[in-house]
Amino acid sequence: MSGRTDKSRVRISRRAMLASGGAVTAGMVLAHAPKARAAEPLAVHGGKKAVTASSSGATSWPHFGDEERKAVESVVRDPGYGEISAFEKEWQEHFKPPFCKSHMNGTSALTSGLFALNLPAGSEILVPSFDAWFGILPMRLFGLVPVFVDNHPRTMNFDVEDARRRLTKKTRAIEVVHLFGLPCDMEAICDFAKEKGLLVLEDCAHAHDASIKGKYVGNWGQIGAFSCQGSKVLPAIEGGIANYENREFYERAASFGHYECPGQFPGGSKYKKYGSTGLGLKLRMHPMGAALARCQLKILDRQTEMEREQNHSLNSRLCQLPGISEQAPGPGVKRVYWSRNQLFLDPAKAGMSREAAIKALKAEGVAVGKLNYCVSHRDPVFNEPEWWHHAPVIPDRLPGLEETLRTGISLPRFTKPVPELIDQYVRAFEKVWAHRAELGKT
Numbered sequence: 001m002s003g004r005t006d007k008s009r010v011r012i013s014r015r016a017m018l019a020s021g022g023a024v025t026a027g028m029v030l031a032h033a034p035k036a037r038a039a040e041p042l043a044v045h046g047g048k049k050a051v052t053a054s055s056s057g058a059t060s061w062p063h064f065g066d067e068e069r070k071a072v073e074s075v076v077r078d079p080g081y082g083e084i085s086a087f088e089k090e091w092q093e094h095f096k097p098p099f100c101k102s103h104m105n106g107t108s109a110l111t112s113g114l115f116a117l118n119l120p121a122g123s124e125i126l127v128p129s130f131d132a133w134f135g136i137l138p139m140r141l142f143g144l145v146p147v148f149v150d151n152h153p154r155t156m157n158f159d160v161e162d163a164r165r166r167l168t169k170k171t172r173a174i175e176v177v178h179l180f181g182l183p184c185d186m187e188a189i190c191d192f193a194k195e196k197g198l199l200v201l202e203d204c205a206h207a208h209d210a211s212i213k214g215k216y217v218g219n220w221g222q223i224g225a226f227s228c229q230g231s232k233v234l235p236a237i238e239g240g241i242a243n244y245e246n247r248e249f250y251e252r253a254a255s256f257g258h259y260e261c262p263g264q265f266p267g268g269s270k271y272k273k274y275g276s277t278g279l280g281l282k283l284r285m286h287p288m289g290a291a292l293a294r295c296q297l298k299i300l301d302r303q304t305e306m307e308r309e310q311n312h313s314l315n316s317r318l319c320q321l322p323g324i325s326e327q328a329p330g331p332g333v334k335r336v337y338w339s340r341n342q343l344f345l346d347p348a349k350a351g352m353s354r355e356a357a358i359k360a361l362k363a364e365g366v367a368v369g370k371l372n373y374c375v376s377h378r379d380p381v382f383n384e385p386e387w388w389h390h391a392p393v394i395p396d397r398l399p400g401l402e403e404t405l406r407t408g409i410s411l412p413r414f415t416k417p418v419p420e421l422i423d424q425y426v427r428a429f430e431k432v433w434a435h436r437a438e439l440g441k442t
Helices: 014-020 023-030 033-038 066-077 082-095 106-117 137-142 160-165 186-196 247-257 287-318 354-363 399-407 419-434
Strands: 099-103 124-128 145-149 171-177 199-203 223-227 240-244 324-326 340-345 408-412
Touching: 033 419, 066 287, 082 099, 082 240, 082 287, 099 106, 099 247, 106 137, 106 199, 106 223, 106 240, 106 247, 160 186, 171 186, 186 199, 240 247, 287 324, 287 340, 287 419, 340 399, 354 408, 354 419, 399 408
Parallel strands: 124 145, 124 171, 171 199, 199 223
Antiparallel strands: 099 240, 223 240, 324 340, 340 408
C-alpha cells in the first residue's frame, strides 16, 4: 500500500484545470476543432492514436494507504466495536441526519429499511427497473410487491410521470436510486409522495456526498440507505449505513438487525423490551470496515470535488459535439460519480451509429463501451411465482429504458487527476467526429 501524500492526490489545481480547458475556452476551441482534426487519419484506418498518455492507476479504486492500514492494525491490536460507534458519530456530524445506523452492507441497510416502513403484506412499492436487485428482491421477505417503473432517458433515474401511471390503491411507497451518483429529482418525487400519502426510501449506494440545493441525498425521504462496498464512493470493502427521518423508523430498523440496540432505547420505546433478542437478524458492521470508512469519510469531500471538476472539464467539451449529451445534473444538484462516466450518443444527430463511434474511439485509445447495467424486471427471480407471496408487477414496455440502453455509452471514472489524459480523450472525440460523415456510411 502506498501512503497518502497530500491534497494533490485528490484535487486538481487551478492551473491544471485551465491547462485541460474550461467550458468557455472549450466552446471557442471546439468550434474550429473538427476542421483541424479532419486532416488527421483515423487510427481505425491506420492513423496515429489520439490517446497516448499513460492511464496507469487512473481508474484504480479504492485508494487505501498508510492511514487505513494503521486504522485496521489498531483494531487488530485492541479488538472491539468502538470503531462502529465512532463511524456513526462522524457520519452524523458530516451528513446531519436525524438518526443513523451502520449495517453489515448496503443490502442489509435496505432490507432493514423495508422492515422499518412497517407496510402490510400486499403493499405495492414503486421501484426503478434500471437498477440491480439489492433494494428490490428483499421485498419478497415481507410480502411486499415491487412495481417496476421506467427511467428518464436523459438522467437514467426514476421517472415520476411513469410512476403516476402505475399508481394503484395498493401503492404505499416509492424506492428510488440515485444512479451512478446523479441525484433523482427529489423535490418532484417528494411532492408526488406527499400528494399521494406515500413513503420514500432512497437507495444512495452510488451517491455519498451528493446533494440537491445543499441537502444531502439520504435526507430527503423517510429512510436513506448507503453501501460502503469496495467499489462505492465511500469504500470500506464491505459495510453500509442508513439515515432515518424519525425515531420510529430508526428503532424499528435497528431492532431488526442489531440485538444490542433495543436495550439502549429510551424507556418509552416499544422496542426496548426486545433488548435480549432484537427482531430477527444480526447485521452488525465489521469494526475493520468501520475503521476504513472513517478514514475515507475524512477525504470524501476532496475526492468527490476533484472527480466532479475533472468530469466537468471532459464532459463540457464533449457535449458540444453533435449528438453527445451527459447524464446531466438539474439546477442546484451537486452530483458525484460511481463506477463510470455515463454519456449518450444520438445517432441521428451524430451522423453515425453508436457502434461505429465506439469502434473508432477505441482505436484512438479511448476506454469506451456501450452502457451495460442491470435491468431488474428481466431477471428470472422476479418472474418466477415460487419466490413471491404477491407477484411483482412486470411492465410490457419501458420506452425510457429502451432509449437509454440504445444510446448510452460509458467512459471511465477517473479517480486521480489526469488532465493530459482528459485533453487527449477530447482530441480523440473531436477526431472521430471530424470523420463522422465517412463513419456514417459504415
